[in-house]
Structure formats: structure tokens, C-alpha cells
Amino acid sequence: MISLTSLLAGCPIEGTPLLIVRNPYDGSCVGEVTTATREHAEAAIAAAVAFRDTPSRYRRSAILESARTALELRREEFARTITLETGLALRESRYEVGRTLDVLRFASMEALRDDGQIFSCDISEQGKARKIFTTREPLRCAVAVTPFNHPLNQVAHKVGPAIAAGTPMVLKPSEKTPLTALKFAGLLSEAGLPGPMLSVLLGPTHAVAEVLVGHPDVEVVAFTGSVPVGKRIASTAGYKKLVLELGGNDPLIVLEDADLDLAVTLAAEGSYRNSGQRCTAVKRILVQDSIAEEFTRRFVEKTREYICGDPMDEATRVGTVIDEASARSLEAVVLEAVAAGAKVLIGGTRRGALMEPTVLIDVPRDCRMVVSESFGPLAPIMKIRDLDDAMVVANSTAYGLSSGVVTTHLQNALKAIRGLRCGTVNINEVPGFRVESSPFGGIKDSGLGIKEGVIESIKGYTYVKTFSLPW
Numbered sequence: 198m199i200s201l202t203s204l205l206a207g208c209p210i211e212g213t214p215l216l217i218v219r220n221p222y223d224g225s226c227v228g229e230v231t232t233a234t235r236e237h238a239e240a241a242i243a244a245a246v247a248f249r250d251t252p253s254r255y256r257r258s259a260i261l262e263s264a265r266t267a268l269e270l271r272r273e274e275f276a277r278t279i280t281l282e283t284g285l286a287l288r289e290s291r292y293e294v295g296r297t298l299d300v301l302r303f304a305s306m307e308a309l310r311d312d313g314q315i316f317s318c319d320i321s322e323q324g325k326a327r328k329i330f331t332t333r334e335p336l337r338c339a340v341a342v343t344p345f346n347h348p349l350n351q352v353a354h355k356v357g358p359a360i361a362a363g364t365p366m367v368l369k370p371s372e373k374t375p376l377t378a379l380k381f382a383g384l385l386s387e388a389g390l391p392g393p394m395l396s397v398l399l400g401p402t403h404a405v406a407e408v409l410v411g412h413p414d415v416e417v418v419a420f421t422g423s424v425p426v427g428k429r430i431a432s433t434a435g436y437k438k439l440v441l442e443l444g445g446n447d448p449l450i451v452l453e454d455a456d457l458d459l460a461v462t463l464a465a466e467g468s469y470r471n472s473g474q475r476c477t478a479v480k481r482i483l484v485q486d487s488i489a490e491e492f493t494r495r496f497v498e499k500t501r502e503y504i505c506g507d508p509m510d511e512a513t514r515v516g517t518v519i520d521e522a523s524a525r526s527l528e529a530v531v532l533e534a535v536a537a538g539a540k541v542l543i544g545g546t547r548r549g550a551l552m553e554p555t556v557l558i559d560v561p562r563d564c565r566m567v568v569s570e571s572f573g574p575l576a577p578i579m580k581i582r583d584l585d586d587a588m589v590v591a592n593s594t595a596y597g598l599s600s601g602v603v604t605t606h607l608q609n610a611l612k613a614i615r616g617l618r619c620g621t622v623n624i625n626e627v628p629g630f631r632v633e634s635s636p637f638g639g640i641k642d643s644g645l646g647i648k649e650g651v652i653e654s655i656k657g658y659t660y661v662k663t664f665s666l667p668w
């Protein structure tokens with residue numbers, strides 16, 4: 198069993214109530230973590246705000262690189278910790294560690310880069326012989342709140358850019374997955390990160406998360422999680438910068454000119470990877486009428502390859518969802534769709550927190566499964582007449598995170614890029630495709646259009662100072 202403590206400015210919080218972490222697959226206790234109180238939350242913010250000894254760019258880059266090297270050496274241990282507390286199949290956890298190594302590398306590189314600009318002022322009749330310069334200054338305190346579904350990479354996407362920016366951060370990870378987050382903080386501390394630059398606090402929402410979000414000394418809140426919690430934060434945070442990365446309901450549009458083998462592979466990978474628990478997982482497969490039958494036949498065959506079971510078994514491709522309650526609610530969503538006329542072609546059954554990859558057809562366009570976010574390995578196929586019809590369906594929900602379009606025609610690709618109202622359009626790829634430094638984030642209920650990704654996040658954790666000099 199893993200025993201860890203919440204961290205206040207790098208120091209362990211001891212003697213407080215324990216948060217027990219359970220393995221979603223078998224319910225066994227896999228870890229315990231000490232929790233923080235309101236006073237700890239306030240002290241963490243005070244330590245961050247008082248911190249003046251910001252390491253140089255060189256030093257910040259070195260800390261990130263050294264944490265990367267340490268994670269590389271311990272990648273299997275981290276992958277197993279992720280699997281233990283999330284129930285995700287080992288191949289998913291290993292993939293996540295790989296992504297996190299990229300985040301650390303890119304953040305380490307960005308720490309060295311100065312993106313300041315220079316403006317000559319003698320460029321108009323009103324101008325004069327001066328120059329204006331910009332530089333990015335760290336904020337005094339950032340708060341990050343992260344979800345359970347990528348317990349390492351989501352944390353790295355907040356903490357890595359904050360370190361690169363020189364901004365102290367107080368992190369509140371998901372209470373379902375605190376072990377990976379605290380181990381990651383340990384790596385950074387061993388790599389030389391000064392204590393006040395990172396506190397990691399677990400604890401009751403009213404005493405920790407809500408205190409952090411609403412605190413007047415916090416200059417930015419970066420939140421990744423569900424729409425309801427994101428909207429609550431938007432209404433309670435008060436006067437501060439907000440970066441909100443919320444839920445999704447992403448479509449994969451398969452047109453009749455698509456390479457069908459590619460379309461089937463993308464639909465399966467997009468729907469089932471990470472047990473369907475990616476904000477950018479494929480949640481709706483929109484297939485043109487003329488190829489729907491053939492696509493469905495091949496997709497059902499492909500789905501058989503996604504063996505669902507013990508997350509630690511090397512043969513398993515789909516582990517559990519985060520807990521039994523989530524699996525039960527996915528089961529209920531399937532039953533509701535069936536009652537509305539949908540047919541289950543494969544899957545549909547639940548054992549504990551295991552939800553089988555499930556293919557459905559004839560899913561009505563207004564069914565809860567395809568209107569809201571169903572955070573699990575459900576793959577509803579919906580027929581569309583043509584690309585225009587697909588875009589109407591794709592744009593019809595409250596979400597606007599990402600999308601994928603499978604086509605061999607450039608004109609279709611260009612039309613989809615222009616017509617889909619969401620943060621990303623990937624042609625011949627899953628909606629979730631990205632590199633860790635590219636801009637990422639959604640619009641509508643999926644976010645405020647402020648992007649993350651290592652480079653954009655650094656902008657979020659800094660402000661631009663403008664200064665001018667005679668020239």
C-alpha cells in the first residue's frame with residue numbers, strides 16, 4: 198500500500214485525516230493520503246505569494262529536465278500506480294507516462310525561450326524615436342484543479358508550464374487519483390524545485406478546492422474537469438484569470454470517400470482508449486448512409502479486439518472506468534438509448550467498474566447518450582446524409598471541444614475545418630490527436646476558448662509587461 202502526505206510548500210502535512218484510495222477493479226485499498234484543512238490551503242497560498250527567490254530560466258529548465266530523467270527511470274512504477282488507482286489498462290498508463298515525459302521536455306525547452314517582442318515607435322506621424330518592449334512576468338500564485346482521467350499528464354500540463362513560467366502553484370488533484378500526483382510532486386522536489394513553488398493539497402471540497410478557487414491572492418485558476426464544476430468555479434472564483442478545460446462530446450465523421458480501414462481503426466481507438474475516459478474521446482460516430490452498413494460490420498469485428506478485464510493483465514486493452522458508480526450510470530445511459538429505439542450490437546454489459554466496449558446503432562439524435570458526455574467506452578453510430586448533415590449534428594450539442602473527419606477529399610476536409618464549431622478539427626485522425634506543446638482547448642460548454650498545451654499554458658501563468666526606452 199502506498200502512504201503519502203499532502204504537501205504544503207513542499208513539506209509533508211502530517212497527523213490529519215486520511216483519504217483512502219481504492220483500486221476500481223477489485224476494491225482493494227491501494228493507498229492513503231493525509232488531507233489538508235482550510236488553514237493549510239490559506240498557508241499554501243501565503244507561501245506562494247511570499248516567495249521571491251524565483252529560479253533562473255536556466256535553473257527552471259534544469260529542474261524540469263532532471264524530473265524528466267527521473268521519470269524515465271521510474272516509468273513502469275508510475276504506470277503501475279496510475280493503473281492501481283484508476284483501473285486503466287497498463288498500456289494506457291504506460292502511454293500516459295510517455296506523454297508526460299514529452300510535457301516535461303517541452304516545458305524545459307520553453308523555460309529557456311523568451312517570447313518578448315520589440316516595437317519601433319518611429320513608424321507613424323505620431324511616433325518618436327523610442328522602442329517598446331514586452332516581457333512575460335510570472336503571476337504571484339496559480340491554483341490548478343485536475344480531474345481523475347489522466348492523473349499524471351493532466352497534472353504535468355498544469356505544473357510543468359507553471360515551473361517554466363516561474364509561477365508558484367497550489368495544486369488540488371482529484372481525490373480519486375492523488376497517489377500519482379503526489380509521486381510526481383516528489384520527483385520535482387527531488388529535482389530541486391523550491392518548496393513554495395508547489396503545494397499539493399487533498400481534502401474536503403469546501404475546505405480546500407473552494408478556498409483556493411475563491412482566494413483573492415490567487416491570480417489564475419486553471420481547471421480541468423466537468424462542465425458543472427467548471428461553471429461553478431466560473432461563478433465563484435471572482436476577479437481573476439480563468440482557464441477552463443471542460444467536458445466534450447466529440448464526433449468522428451466518416452464520409453463515403455473515407456479509407457474504411459482507417460475509419461474503423463480511428464473509431465475504435467477514439468472510442469475505447471483510456472476506457473473512453475478522455476475529454477476528446479469519440480462520443481458519436483457519424484457515418485454517411487451509403488457506407489454505414491459496411492462500416493458497422495467492420496467496426497463490430499474490430500471491437501472484439503478490445504479485450505476488457507483485469508487492468509494489470511498485459512492482454513487487457515480496456516480496463517475499468519473510474520468506479521462502479523460511473524459504470525452503473527453508463528449502463529443506465531445504454532438502457533435509456535435502447536428504450537428509445539437503439540440496438541446494442543456488441544457489449545453493453547457491466548461487471549463492477551468494468552464496462553464493456555459497446556457499439557449501438559439507431560441511436561436517436563436527441564438521446565442522452567449523444568447529447569451529453571457519456572464518459573466511458575460507448576460507441577453510438579449515427580447515420581448522416583452528407584457532410585452538411587454531419588456538421589448540423591456535430592454542432593448541435595452544448596459542447597465544442599474537438600472533432601475528427603475521415604475523408605480522402607480535400608474539399609470535404611476544408612469544408613469541415615470551416616464548418617465545425619469546436620476547438621480542434623483533425624482530418625484522418627481521432628479528435629484527441631495532439632502534441633503536448635500544440636494549442637489545445639474548446640469553446641461553448643467545453644471551455645472559454647483559452648487554450649492549454651505547454652506554450653499556451655505558460656501564457657496563462659504569466660502577464661505581459663510592456664516597457665519603453667528612448668532609442
Ligand code: NAP
Pocket residue numbers: 342343344345346347351369370371372373402406407410421422423424426427429430442443444445475476477570572598638639643
Ligand atoms: P470533476 O468532477 O469536475 O472534478 C475535477 C476536479 O474538480 C477534481 O479535482 C474535483 O475534486 C474538483 N472539484 C469538485 N468540486 C469542486 C468545486 N466545487 N470547486 C473546485 N473544485 C472542485 O471531473 P472528473 O470527473 O474528475 O473528470 C472528468 C471530466 O473532466 C470530464 O467531464 C472530462 O471531459 C473532463 N476533462 C476535460 C479535459 C479538457 O482538457 N477539456 C481533459 C480531461 C478531462 P474531487 O476529486 O475532490 O471531487
